[in-house]
Each structure stands twice: as C-alpha cells, then as structure tokens.
Amino acid sequence: MELSTFFIQLLNSLQYGMLLFLIASGLTLTFGVMGVINLAHGAFFMIGAYLAFQFARHWNWPLPAAYAAAITAVVVVGACVERSVLAPLANRGHLDQVLVTYGLILIFDELAVIGWGNDVHPAEIPALLRGSVHLFGPIVYPLYRLVLSGVGLLCAIGLYLLISRTRLGMIVRAGSFDRTMVRALGINVTPIFSLVFGLGAALAALAGVLAAPILSVAPGMGDKIIIIAFVVVVIGGIGSIKGAFVGALLVGLFDSFGKILFPSVSSLIIYALMAAVLIWRPRGLFGKTA
Amino acid sequence: MNKDRTNVMMSRRQFGKTALVASSAVVAAATPLRYALGDTPLKIGLILPYSGVYANFGEGITAGINFALKKHGNQLGGRPVEVIKGDGKLNPKIGGELALKQVTSDKVDMVVGTAGSNVLPVVAKVCIDNNTFLIDPTAASNSLTREHCNPLIFRISHSNWQLTHPAGSWIYNKGKRRAMTMGMNYVTGREEVDAFAEAFKKAGGEVIDQKWPGLHELDYQAYFADVLAKKPDMMFTFFAGSNAVEFVKQYAQAGLKDKVPLYGSEYLTDSTLLDAEGKAADGVITSAQWAPTLDNPANKKFTSEFKNATGKEADLNSMEGHDTIEVIALGLEKTKGDTKDRKALSKALQSVEFESPRGPFRFSSARNPIQNIYAVEAKDGKLHVLEVMQKDVEDPTVACHA
Numbered sequence: 001m002e003l004s005t006f007f008i009q010l011l012n013s014l015q016y017g018m019l020l021f022l023i024a025s026g027l028t029l030t031f032g033v034m035g036v037i038n039l040a041h042g043a044f045f046m047i048g049a050y051l052a053f054q055f056a057r058h059w060n061w062p063l064p065a066a067y068a069a070a071i072t073a074v075v076v077v078g079a080c081v082e083r084s085v086l087a088p089l090a091n092r093g094h095l096d097q098v099l100v101t102y103g104l105i106l107i108f109d110e111l112a113v114i115g116w117g118n119d120v121h122p123a124e125i126p127a128l129l130r131g132s133v134h135l136f137g138p139i140v141y142p143l144y145r146l147v148l149s150g151v152g153l154l155c156a157i158g159l160y161l162l163i164s165r166t167r168l169g170m171i172v173r174a175g176s177f178d179r180t181m182v183r184a185l186g187i188n189v190t191p192i193f194s195l196v197f198g199l200g201a202a203l204a205a206l207a208g209v210l211a212a213p214i215l216s217v218a219p220g221m222g223d224k225i226i227i228i229a230f231v232v233v234v235i236g237g238i239g240s241i242k243g244a245f246v247g248a249l250l251v252g253l254f255d256s257f258g259k260i261l262f263p264s265v266s267s268l269i270i271y272a273l274m275a276a277v278l279i280w281r282p283r284g285l286f287g288k289t290a
Numbered sequence: 291m292n293k294d295r296t297n298v299m300m301s302r303r304q305f306g307k308t309a310l311v312a313s314s315a316v317v318a319a320a321t322p323l324r325y326a327l328g329d330t331p332l333k334i335g336l337i338l339p340y341s342g343v344y345a346n347f348g349e350g351i352t353a354g355i356n357f358a359l360k361k362h363g364n365q366l367g368g369r370p371v372e373v374i375k376g377d378g379k380l381n382p383k384i385g386g387e388l389a390l391k392q393v394t395s396d397k398v399d400m401v402v403g404t405a406g407s408n409v410l411p412v413v414a415k416v417c418i419d420n421n422t423f424l425i426d427p428t429a430a431s432n433s434l435t436r437e438h439c440n441p442l443i444f445r446i447s448h449s450n451w452q453l454t455h456p457a458g459s460w461i462y463n464k465g466k467r468r469a470m471t472m473g474m475n476y477v478t479g480r481e482e483v484d485a486f487a488e489a490f491k492k493a494g495g496e497v498i499d500q501k502w503p504g505l506h507e508l509d510y511q512a513y514f515a516d517v518l519a520k521k522p523d524m525m526f527t528f529f530a531g532s533n534a535v536e537f538v539k540q541y542a543q544a545g546l547k548d549k550v551p552l553y554g555s556e557y558l559t560d561s562t563l564l565d566a567e568g569k570a571a572d573g574v575i576t577s578a579q580w581a582p583t584l585d586n587p588a589n590k591k592f593t594s595e596f597k598n599a600t601g602k603e604a605d606l607n608s609m610e611g612h613d614t615i616e617v618i619a620l621g622l623e624k625t626k627g628d629t630k631d632r633k634a635l636s637k638a639l640q641s642v643e644f645e646s647p648r649g650p651f652r653f654s655s656a657r658n659p660i661q662n663i664y665a666v667e668a669k670d671g672k673l674h675v676l677e678v679m680q681k682d683v684e685d686p687t688v689a690c691h692a
Contacts (some may be wrong), residue, residue: 214509257510
C-alpha cells in the first residue's frame with residue numbers, strides 16, 4: 001500500500017470512528033449509569049438529521065440555528081422518552097427494555113415516513129465547508145470530513161474531562177460500577193440520570209446532523225448505525241467512555257482498511273474484531289471486571 | 291277448498307318455474323353480449339414498489355402509464371382498461387403473492403411489473419404458470435430475456451448488458467486504456483459493470499480493479515484512497531437512487547472527478563437526481579437509452595405533453611411507463627382487443643415497432659427491445675446527448691426455444 005493511500009485511510013478511519021464515537025458514547029453512558037439498554041438511541045441520530053434537514057432546507061434557517069434547534073429538539077424528545085418510558089423500566093430485565101425500545105424504533109421510523117415520505121433526502125454540505133483540502137504530497141481530503149473528525153475529537157476531549165474531572169463525572173463513574181451503592185450514599189441519582197441521558201441524546205443528534213450530508217437523510221438511517229455503535233460499545237466495554245473512544249477508532253480502522261485490503265469480507269471484519277475482543281476480554285477492552 | 295288451494299299453489303309453482311326459465315334464458319342470451327370484447331375491461335395488474343427506497347420508480351412508471359392511457363382515451367384494442375395497482379415493495383414474497391392474487395382472483399389479462407430484479411423471477415414464474423402475460427417496464431436482469439425467455443414475457447426497458455456494453459468500446463475509443471470500476475453489489479450492479487468491463491477488455495483496455503460496495507453502504511470515502519493510488523484513466527460505475535447521489539457528491543468532494551473521469555450507466559445521473567447532485571455531476575458521462583433532451587419528434591411530443599398533462603417533467607420511469615402502454619396498445623390493435631388467444635397476442639406484441647421517445651423501438655426474438663444507446667453528459671443540472679454510442683443494440687440472444 002502506498003503511503004498516501006495509507007494516510008488517507010487513516011483519516012477515513014478517524015472520521016468514521018468519530019462519528020461512531022458520538023453515537024456510542026451516549027449509548028454506553030446510558031447503559032453504564034442507568035443500566036438501560038436503549039435501542040432507540042439510533043432514532044435520536046435519525047431525528048437529529050431529519051430536523052436539521054427540515055429547518056435548513058425547507059425553512060431556510062441559518063445553519064447554526066438549524067443545527068442547534070435540531071439538537072435541542074432531540075434533547076426534548078429524549079427527555080420525554082426517558083421520563084415516560086425508560087425510567088419506569090430501569091428496574092426491569094434487559095429483555096423488557098430491548099423490546100420496548102425496539103418498539104420505539106418502529107414508531108420513530110414510521111413517524112419519519114409519515115412526515116417526510118419514504119424518499120432518501122440528500123442533505124447539502126454547508127457552503128463554507130465544501131470542497132477539499134490539499135494536505136501534503138498527493139493527499140487531498142474533503143474539508144467537511146476533516147471538520148467532522150475535529151468536532152468528534154473535541155467532543156471526546158470534552159466528555160473525557162467531564163467524566164474524569166468533575167463531580168458529575170465522578171458520580172457517573174461510580175454509578176457505572178455500583179448504582180445501588182451510589183444511591184445508598186445519599187446521592188439523588190434521578191436528575192443525574194436525566195442529565196446523562198439528555199447529553200447522550202444530544203451527542204447522537206449532533207452525529208445525525210453532521211452525518212446527514214455524508215449519508216443522506218432516510219427513514220431507518222439510525223437502525224443501521226446503531227448496530228455498529230453497539231459493536232463499538234461492546235468492544236470498548238460497557239459504560240466506559242474511554243472504551244467507546246478506543247472501540248470507535250478500532251472499528252473505524254478495521255472498516256476503512258478492510259474495504260481496500262479484504263474487500264470481499266469487509267462487511268464481516270468488524271464483527272470478527274468484536275468476537276476476537278470478546279474472547280480475549282469478555283467484558284470489552286475497558287469494561288469493569290466482575 | 292283444498293283443491294283450489296292446490297291449484298293455486300301449482301300455478302304459483304309453475305309461475306316460479308317459468309320465471310326461472312325465462313330469466314335464465316335472458317341471462318343466457320345476455321351472456322355473449324356481456325363478453326363481447328368491446329365491453330369487457332382489459333385488466334392490467336401493476337406490481338411495482340410504491341413504498342420504500344424504490345417508491346419513485348413505482349410512482350414514475352405509474353405516472354407514465356396513466357398518461358399514456360389517458361392519451362388513448364383509456365381504451366386499448368377497443369376495450370376499456372381497468373388498472374389494478376399492487377405495492378410489491380422490493381420483496382419477492384410480497385410480489386409473488388400479489389402476482390398470484392392478480393392472476394387467479396382478479397383474473398388480469400396481463401401483469402405489468404416489476405422494478406426490482408429480485409421480485410422479477412417470482413412474478414415471472416407465477417405469470418408463466420398461469421398462462422398470463424408479463425410486461426416488464428424496467429427491471430433489467432439479463433436472464434429474463436435470455437435463459438428465462440418465454441413468449442409470455444416482454445421487456446420494455448433494456449437488459450443490463452445492453453445498456454453498458456456499448457460504453458466499453460466507446461470509452462476505449464476516446465483514448466482511455468486503464469479502467470477501474472465500482473458498482474453496487476447486487477445483480478444489476480454486477481451485470482452492468484461486467485458488461486462494460488467485457489467490452490472494454492475486448493477493445494484492448496485493461497480493467498485494473500473492481501470494487502463492489504454493499505447496497506446499504508452510503509459512505510464511499512474509504513474506497514477513494516485506492517483509486518487515487520492506482521491512478522486509472524477512468525472510473526466506470528453503477529449506482530442508482532440515493533446511492534448515486536451520495537457517490538457522485540463524494541467522488542467530487544474527494545477531488546477525484548478531475549483526476550479520474552467518471553462514467554456510468556444512466557442511473558448515475560438520472561434526471562430526477564441531478565438537482566441533488568448539483569455541480570458534482572457536471573461532466574459525468576453515462577450510457578443511456580433515453581434522456582429528457584433527446585432530440586427526436588416523438589420525444590419532443592412526449593416530454594411536452596407529459597409536462598402539460600401532469601405538471602411534472604418526464605423522467606426515465608415515466609418514459610418506460612408510457613412505452614409499456616404503447617406496446618400493449620399496438621399489440622392489442624393487431625388482435626382487435628383479443629387477449630384470450632395467447633399465441634396470437636404474443637406474436638402481435640413481438641411484431642410491434644414504433645418510434646419511441648428513445649428512438650426506434652422493436653423487439654428481438656427474445657422479446658427484449660432493440661434500441662440505440664446514447665452517450666449522455668450531465669452539465670448544469672441538465673442531461674445533454676453527446677452522440678449515439680451504438681445503434682440498434684441487441685442483447686445477445688441465447689437460444690429461446692419456448
């Protein structure tokens with residue numbers, strides 16, 4: 001492989017990895033802190049993309065406003081879902097949670113079809129971020145994807161600081177180890193659950209908003225990516241932000257390089273990676289030990 | 291008293307009997323009238339996707355069909371037409387069940403479908419088993435008019451091979467020698483890209499690499515580094531629908547369009563996608579059976595009348611829907627509306643020849659159209675016909691015994 005190919009594939013890995021990280025981080029936090037498996041997390045990704053598309057394309061709002069409004073709206077939707085559906089399920093088995101949140105996926109997908117039809121809507125890249133950048137040598141890379149990678153990295157750093165340096169982060173970390181103990185210590189976890197859940201929804205919506213110009217806006221767009229996000233969470237270890245970050249980068253690397261090195265089995269490679277990690281470390285790379 | 295009563299009863303009975311005989315005689319007399327062709331509706335069953343990602347195919351084809359039917363005063367071969375719509379989605383199981391229902395309980399005279407190569411074989415089998423015509427407006431898998439050819443099956447669009455094979459030598463003759471290809475990994479993508487590769491190699495070119503991204507992949511960036519590294523003279527592709535929009539945009543975004551010229555089959559820059567593709571589509575050249583701007587009288591008439599009647603621009607799908615009805619109309623004209631004699635109608639349809647918006651149209655012995663394939667360039671949101679790539683292209687017919 002030529003060096004330039006290698007380098008571009010690295011950038012591709014980073015970009016795909018950061019997109020996955022934005023989704024997987026919310027997933028892993030919700031599960032780690034609340035113990036809830038939320039399959040409908042992918043729906044937040046989709047709703048974010050649809051709303052940004054609606055605001056920017058149909059209502060001609062300026063892009064930053066459209067993006068902010070879309071993300072805020074998803075947080076509101078997320079809060080409703082959390083209060084009305086997930087909180088009552090927090091102490092039920094995972095099977096119940098999976099069934100209910102799967103039902104939510106069907107509902108949100110159908111709502112998207114009712115609202116915007118079955119079509120796939122291509123979303124525009126913001127005018128400022130169109131075109132590609134000449135990096136060095138023969139390497140040219142689309143500007144928008146660089147920005148996407150950058151935003152993902154910033155979010156990762158922000159989350160890392162939040163989790164490792166703040167009181168909220170401390171409670172989140174403690175919660176992911178032992179929820180009952182945190183409660184017993186007199187910490188009111190309910191508002192913290194809501195906060196974490198809202199944060200996760202916002203990150204998923206951000207991912208949807210950013211991914212729309214790359215992946216188009218379509219019903220069911222969240223379903224495909226949520227599976228991969230789960231692979232990321234499982235590889236990284238459930239509940240671990242660091243794990244989600246490393247897992248996302250690994251999946252990005254294996255996917256991008258798999259596509260050019262082993263094209264015929266490229267769609268299997270990330271699942272093989274997951275299986276290998278699970279055999280080696282059954283709780284994922286950074287999962288808590290039993 | 292008693293007797294009288296019996297008499298009355300007898301007479302009542304007799305009356306009833308007479309009435310029955312009389313009325314059945316009337317019915318019997320009326321029956322031949324009711325079945326006279328002039329009044330029996332010609333039933334056409336549509337099996338097309340009206341939901342899902344291919345919904346625009348179903349809707350476009352149906353718009354073309356409705357337009358053409360209106361033009362004919364909703365009469366084909368002297369019979370009023372009744373259309374029975376069915377949403378076959380892109381699901382072979384649903385399509386097959388619909389076909390069975392239309393053929394056995396609705397008793398359609400012919401089925402028009404499908405848009406998905408995956409639904410096509412199931413529907414074709416149901417039609418053949420039940421001795422019913424299948425007119426395929428768009429699905430293009432080669433086998434339908436090769437090993438699976440049948441006197442009951444007619445295709446209006448083209449075979450996959452037919453659409454892109456002419457591009458092989460045409461592009462070679464433009465000076466390209468080293469090609470790379472990319473196509474969606476399913477039967478249509480494989481057949482269209484392979485037909486190009488076959489012709490390009492035969493002309494003397496070299497195909498240095500082929501990529502087959504999955505149907506649900508919408509991010510192609512990961513493949514592009516390899517294209518830059520291998521530096522082919524050109525890229526030939528098959529992408530359709532939203533995949534085409536994303537591919538064309540990302541190809542330009544990655545800075546590849548100016549380095550490795552992009553070619554493909556007509557679906558890559560379909561007229562309905564050009565808006566979404568924007569500037570990224572400029573300069574992309576495709577092999578096409580038709581373009582809205584194709585310069586011939588039949589097309590000018592079709593595109594302007596379609597616009598007037600529906601308020602929408604004609605597209606590939608509506609053109610195919612229109613031609614589907616034209617073929618049926620011309621066939622039924624020859625049999626004076628008779629669909630019962632399958633052999634006669636098959637022969638009549640096979641001999642249909644007319645000036646389609648795409649140019650001269652006639653059927654091969656395998657009942658696939660023989661037609662011109664054009665080189666079409668996208669520029670400023672419009673398709674421009676550069677020239678005829680190859681005249682009267684015929685799909686290679688394998689022995690069609692049926």
